[in-house]
Amino acid sequence: MSNVICDLLGIKYPIFQGAMAWIADASLASAVSEAGGLGIIAAGNAPADIVREEIRKCKEKTDKPFGVNIMLLSPFVEDIVDLVCEEGIKVITTGAGDPGKYMDKFKEHGICVIPVTPSVAHAKKMEKLGCAAVIAEGMESGGHVGRTTTMALVPQVVDAVNIPVIAAGGIADGRGMAAGFMLGAKAVQIGTRFLVANECTVHENYKKKVLKAKDMDTVTTGQITGHPVRVLKNKLARQFAVVEKEEGGKEKPDLERIEALGRGALQRAVKEGDMDFGSVMSGQIAGMVTKEQPAKEIIEEIMSEFTALVKEY
Numbered sequence: 305m306s307n308v309i310c311d312l313l314g315i316k317y318p319i320f321q322g323a324m325a326w327i328a329d330a331s332l333a334s335a336v337s338e339a340g341g342l343g344i345i346a347a348g349n350a351p352a353d354i355v356r357e358e359i360r361k362c363k364e365k366t367d368k369p370f371g372v373n374i375m376l377l378s379p380f381v382e383d384i385v386d387l388v389c390e391e392g393i394k395v396i397t398t399g400a401g402d403p404g405k406y407m408d409k410f411k412e413h414g415i416c417v418i419p420v421t422p423s424v425a426h427a428k429k430m431e432k433l434g435c436a437a438v439i440a441e442g443m444e445s446g447g448h449v450g451r452t453t454t455m456a457l458v459p460q461v462v463d464a465v466n467i468p469v470i471a472a473g474g475i476a477d478g479r480g481m482a483a484g485f486m487l488g489a490k491a492v493q494i495g496t497r498f499l500v501a502n503e504c505t506v507h508e509n510y511k512k513k514v515l516k517a518k519d520m521d522t523v524t525t526g527q528i529t530g531h532p533v534r535v536l537k538n539k540l541a542r543q544f545a546v547v548e549k550e551e552g553g554k555e556k557p558d559l560e561r562i563e564a565l566g567r568g569a570l571q572r573a574v575k576e577g578d579m580d581f582g583s584v585m586s587g588q589i590a591g592m593v594t595k596e597q598p599a600k601e602i603i604e605e606i607m608s609e610f611t612a613l614v615k616e617y
């Protein structure tokens with residue numbers, strides 16, 4: 305079966321692995337790429353040396369295409385842009401901003417740029433910049449989120465642009481994938497389900513918390529900073545709620561006090577397994593993620609459910 309995203313990127317299945325900061329490393333990305341999806345290494349806010357090491361490891365583990373996600377709020381963004389060019393990365397996704405400043409450089413290096421987009425206006429801008437496709441990510445996702453749901457965002461972005469759209473946010477099985485395609489997407493991006501892949505190196509406590517989570521267990525923190533982040537409820541999330549309420553009631557909220565709560569919190573959860581005061585980023589679909597499996601099994605299960613629902617894609 306032919307699919308525009310598979311043809312563009314040279315992959316077997318139109319499934320991207322979500323680029324989870326400090327989590328999506330060479331181990332997970334190479335397993336997803338080996339299984340026929342697009343594995344993506346998350347640069348997050350890691351320095352270039354760490355990301356370079358993951359890129360090199362990934363090249364050793366697979367000869368299939370894989371991508372790198374550039375988180376545009378990273379203090380190391382310029383170094384990461386140089387790095388992906390030097391390393392000959394063929395496809396990058398971007399998150400949390402506008403990659404416009406770097407487009408000439410990406411084009412010079414023949415890199416296919418696929419930004420995450422939270423809105424129609426942003427998606428149109430990305431098309432004008434010469435991006436190959438966009439990932440329309442609904443607020444069901446884990447981590448840094450926009451304000452519109454996947455159900456409402458995807459068809460509006462599909463209608464607004466002429467480049468292919470990848471649906472993300474709240475997708476974890478073949479039904480979600482089929483729904484994305486019904487809305488006009490040509491591929492899907494899945495994060496939360498890959499958190500519990502065998503090859504995912506996130507702390508065991510993190511995996512357990514995702515596996516135990518129910519439908520109502522996520523909240524967004526940091527709303528008033530303009531960078532809301534979806535996480536599983538814990539003591540840190542409650543602290544955020546208290547501090548945000550206090551600061552929200554002031555004429556001049558101390559946003560630094562809120563930013564400070566989040567600083568280093570993702571690594572605390574991912575590396576140390578601190579489920580009380582770590583930031584346990586996860587999508588709303590966590591309640592449906594109930595077993596740890598190899599990435600290949602996850603992809604094959606999703607594809608077999610999807611193809612049974614949609615005979616042609």
Ligand code: TUI
Pocket residue numbers: 325348349375377398399400401402420421422426441446447448449450531533566570585
């Ligand atoms: O980037 C993500 N998810 C992330 S990044 C991350 S690391 C982080 N940690 C703490 C605070 C902030 C980030 C954890 N999760 N997803 C992609 C995404 N991009 N979601 C939303 C957006 C987005 C938002 C605004 C993309 C573009 C955008 O444009 C605004 C503008 O006007 O440029």
